[in-house]
Each structure stands twice: as structure tokens, then as C-alpha cells.
Amino acid sequence: MSAPLSVGTAAGLLALSAFCYSLCSLLVKLLHDAGWPLTQLACTRLLVTLCGVAPALVLSGTRPCPPAGRAGRCLQILLSVAGVLDLCCYFSANTMLPLGDATAIIGLYPAVTALLAWLLLRERLDRCQVAALSLAVAGGLLITKPPFLFGRAPANWLGFGIAALGCLLTSSQYLILRHPSFQRVHALQNLFAYLTLALPSLLVAHAAGTKPMAAPTLHTGVLAVLMGGLGMCAQ
16 A cells, blocks of 8 residues: 555655646657557557556555455446546547637546535535635636637537546546555556556457558657556546
8 A cells, every 4th residue: 555645745646646737648649640540549649657656656556456356346446437528528629629628628627626525525524615616617628619609600519528527527526546456455456457458449449441541750759659658647
């Protein structure tokens, strides 16, 4: 069991994670514009993550094993399924919407997580937190400028819906991880369990897809590895 982090360290890591995800989203957009299918992008990210997680498991001496008890194992499967669906929403939204809109909606997951924790886990929200959540929602609305409020051209409602679903799925993973079954489970074990489900699923989806694999050049290959590395660091 890893030692608990201080509040300051945890906040710093979350900020670093958000920055890495932002850069990752930019690279997803660039690679998709260069002709890379979504499934190829997702598989590349997962393969890079596997190349980082597997050696880390060996070096840390952490054995990949599920949480104790039937409920814990079921929750880890649910966590992995939510992660796979979240990944699909993430890649889809970043290619269907303007990058600012996609990241603004998906980036509301801290506010959604806090609200769900208040509703489902009975965690307390003080006035400062309520004000911060309100500002986050207001900022998301100002960035995305939904047509029903700002009267602009019709939006890609499917893209907005996928981004919102991705936000909800991200929040659900945080809630699942708060279950007591995960208190003694190393983060690398959760990542390994996620990869064992996500990678085969998306490889099959890529093989069954109609879009051919884009042959990487030196430039796009470096960008793809960087995209996968940023996604792994963010996770």
C-alpha cells in the first residue's frame, strides 16, 4: 500500500495531469487531421502506456492482482469498462468538436465529481467550493457558447453529448476508486487491469474498422509516441 499524499502534492499532481491531458488532446487533433483513424490513435496511446506500466510494475515489485472479495473484483471490471468507454469518448469528442469546446466540457469532471461525491458519498461542500464549482460551470459555458444561450450557429450536439458522457465517465472512475476495496490496491495494478481490457478491445475494433491504418512518418510517429506518453503520465 502506497503512503498517502499530502493535499498540496495531490493538487499539484492533478494540475500536472490536466496539463498533460491538454497537450495530449492537441496531439490527438493534429494526428487525426493527418489521417490517423481514431482506433489507431487509441491503440497507440494504450501501447505506449503498456510500455510504461509493465516495467514500472516489475521495478516496483508490484504484483498485478485484483482487489480482495467479489465486490472488489466486480468494481475493478467496472472501473476498466468505464475507462475504455471514457477513452473512446475522449478521442471522439476531440475530433468532432473544436478543441476548446471538447476540453472545456471534458475538463468539467472535477466539478461533476465533487457534485456526485456530495450526492452519493455525502461529502461536504462548503461555500468556497460551491463558488468554485459555479465559476467552473460558467467558464465552460463561456468557452463552448451553447446555441440555446448565445444564439450562434447550430452545434454538433452529438459531439457535445459524447464529451459530456466522457466527463461523466471520468467522474465515475474517481467515485469507484473511493470504494474501500481499492485502499490496498496500487495505482499500477488498476492501470494494468484497465490495459488488459482496453487494448484487446480496441485492437479488435481497429481490425474491424473500415479506415485503413495510416503509415506513420518520422514526424507523426514522434507525435504519436509523445501523445501516448502524455496520456500515460496524465493517468
